[in-house]
Amino acid sequence: MTRGTERDAERDPTGESWWRSAVIYQVYVRSFADSDGDGVGDLPGIRERLPYLAELGVDALWLTPFYPSPMADFGYDVADHRDVDPLFGTLEDARALIKEAHAHDLRIIVDAVPNHTSDRHPWFQAALADPAAPERARYIFREGRGDGPPNDWESVFDGPAWTRVPDGSWYLHLFDPAQPDLDWENPEVREEFEDVLRFWLDLGVDGFRVDVAHGMVKAPGLPDVGFTAQSEKRRHEDAVLPYFDQDGVHEIHRGFRRVLDSYEGDRVAVAEAQAPTLERLAAYTRPDELHQAFNFHYLKAPWSAAALRDVVENSTTPATWVLSNHDVRRHVTRYGGGETGLRRARAAALLTLALPGSAYVYQGEELGLPEADLPEEVQRDPRRKRGDGRDGCRVPMPWEGTEPPFGFTSGRSWLPQPPGWRDLTVEAESADPGSVLNLYRQALRIRRAHPALDLEWLQGPPGTLVFARGTLGCAVNLGDRTARIAAYGPLLLSSEPIDREGDCLVLPPDTAAWWHRH
Numbered sequence: 001m002t003r004g005t006e007r008d009a010e011r012d013p014t015g016e017s018w019w020r021s022a023v024i025y026q027v028y029v030r031s032f033a034d035s036d037g038d039g040v041g042d043l044p045g046i047r048e049r050l051p052y053l054a055e056l057g058v059d060a061l062w063l064t065p066f067y068p069s070p071m072a073d074f075g076y077d078v079a080d081h082r083d084v085d086p087l088f089g090t091l092e093d094a095r096a097l098i099k100e101a102h103a104h105d106l107r108i109i110v111d112a113v114p115n116h117t118s119d120r121h122p123w124f125q126a127a128l129a130d131p132a133a134p135e136r137a138r139y140i141f142r143e144g145r146g147d148g149p150p151n152d153w154e155s156v157f158d159g160p161a162w163t164r165v166p167d168g169s170w171y172l173h174l175f176d177p178a179q180p181d182l183d184w185e186n187p188e189v190r191e192e193f194e195d196v197l198r199f200w201l202d203l204g205v206d207g208f209r210v211d212v213a214h215g216m217v218k219a220p221g222l223p224d225v226g227f228t229a230q231s232e233k234r235r236h237e238d239a240v241l242p243y244f245d246q247d248g249v250h251e252i253h254r255g256f257r258r259v260l261d262s263y264e265g266d267r268v269a270v271a272e273a274q275a276p277t278l279e280r281l282a283a284y285t286r287p288d289e290l291h292q293a294f295n296f297h298y299l300k301a302p303w304s305a306a307a308l309r310d311v312v313e314n315s316t317t318p319a320t321w322v323l324s325n326h327d328v329r330r331h332v333t334r335y336g337g338g339e340t341g342l343r344r345a346r347a348a349a350l351l352t353l354a355l356p357g358s359a360y361v362y363q364g365e366e367l368g369l370p371e372a373d374l375p376e377e378v379q380r381d382p383r384r385k386r387g388d389g390r391d392g393c394r395v396p397m398p399w400e401g402t403e404p405p406f407g408f409t410s411g412r413s414w415l416p417q418p419p420g421w422r423d424l425t426v427e428a429e430s431a432d433p434g435s436v437l438n439l440y441r442q443a444l445r446i447r448r449a450h451p452a453l454d455l456e457w458l459q460g461p462p463g464t465l466v467f468a469r470g471t472l473g474c475a476v477n478l479g480d481r482t483a484r485i486a487a488y489g490p491l492l493l494s495s496e497p498i499d500r501e502g503d504c505l506v507l508p509p510d511t512a513a514w515w516h517r518h
């Protein structure tokens with residue numbers, strides 16, 4: 001691939017690293033494109049769709065886990081970190097995909113899952129088979145308290161975070177019982193992981209998305225949390241829990257960084273870190289740690305000028321902007337659903353893509369897909385046990401045609417697609433100049449022509465956000481009244497058709513516009 005080329009210089013005239021201003025497209029591999037008709041997306045399917053992604057105008061792809069896995073958590077339960085699950089293809093397919101993506105000038109980031117393995121991982125199998133096996137010390141086994149588990153910790157999915165094994169001891173799993181937590185105090189765990197990173201770097205990947213980057217270190221002595229129900233935990237959102245965001249995780253990330261830095265090219269790691277405050281989140285991106293951390297505070301902010309301005313102002317660089325991913329309800333639906341949700345999502349796209357920094361786009365958001373409403377009997381996600389399943393944002397991509405499976409597969413898609421998505425296929429939206437897809441395509445093209453790393457706030461009436469990134473001006477009206485905004489320069493793009501009155505843009509509620517600043 002052409003690294004450090006003209007295209008990079010065009011994107012980033014300041015000479016900063018590519019990832020600081022990159023738009024990174026998240027491919028949820030299972031649901032992107034199926035090449036062999038088994039109803040599940042795969043690596044050759046992605047390869048076939050690379051021209052679509054190149055044309056869209058993104059800079060890089062993040063692929064969710066495609067490693068061998070029993071799929072208890074759809075790939076986030078890894079049984080072998082150095083191979084590809086037959087469902088998704090072969091290692092040869094991975095190699096070919098990386099190479100071909102690079103030929104399209106698209107970088108590839110893969111998922112690293114260091115907090116836990118699958119219970120089918122050979123280490124855990126050995127740990128179960130013999131309490132004295134060295135593998136047991138790579139996980140967190142403890143004796144219970146009386147008949148109960150060692151402490152009051154609960155799984156993120158449901159129920160206690162401990163499961164008892166036949167010899168009477170308990171193992172920790174912050175997620176599903178099929179995802180035992182590793183013990184990062186054990187140097188063998190660290191060595192193994194750094195070696196796994198090297199394996200994929202050698203294969204040519206440009207970096208990693210580090211899963212549960214806040215979870216690997218547990219407070220000494222594994223103290224009780226003191227409150228139990230997940231619902232209560234939510235009310236303690238600012239609390240530092242004894243198993244999340246412990247200070248010790250940063251030493252692990254420094255180790256990962258050293259591995260990345262030992263490779264040529266600008267390899268990068270992005271933390272999926274849940275930190276209670278933006279300040280604590282910033283610690284994950286100190287210069288000797290990971291390069292980026294997803295800004296979930298931005299994702300969680302309500303559709304309000306004050307709330308979003310607050311997050312934007314308090315986010316530190318290197319900034320990332322994220323609206324959706326495979327773990328949350330799609331933002332068309334979060335912002336109110338229906339016509340309103342879609343209008344807001346279109347405006348949010350212009351807001352997000354104008355903010356200086358790096359932006360993540362979750363597959364299907366460029367089509368304006370809403371959360372799919374799936375009947376209980378087809379839901380598959382382990383988190384559904386908590387009444388909070390994630391299947392609705394993981395429904396396969398609608399590519400073409402007028403009925404499911406909309407070109408996703410020649411078989412039956414693993415989750416059903418709503419028949420109403422016939423108007424939201426890539427084919428249908430490509431043909432409609434006013435579609436969300438064409439909005440993203442235009443926005444990504446214009447964004448590239450206006451690179452910037454700094455944000456300058458401009459004057460605007462209450463309920464609006466008005467700012468500039470370099471030569472690009474952006475105004476968003478999040479209020480409930482039409483707003484007039486001074487904009488000196490030609491209009492470049494708007495989320496809905498809008499009027500001008502002299503030097504003012506007339507922005508109805510829930511619209512956004514970009515102009516070229518003079």
Ligand code: GLC
Pocket residue numbers: 073076077113175211212272326327
């Ligand atoms: C991350 C993933 C999520 C997974 C969890 C456990 O939060 O994004 O999908 O369930 O980690 O690995």
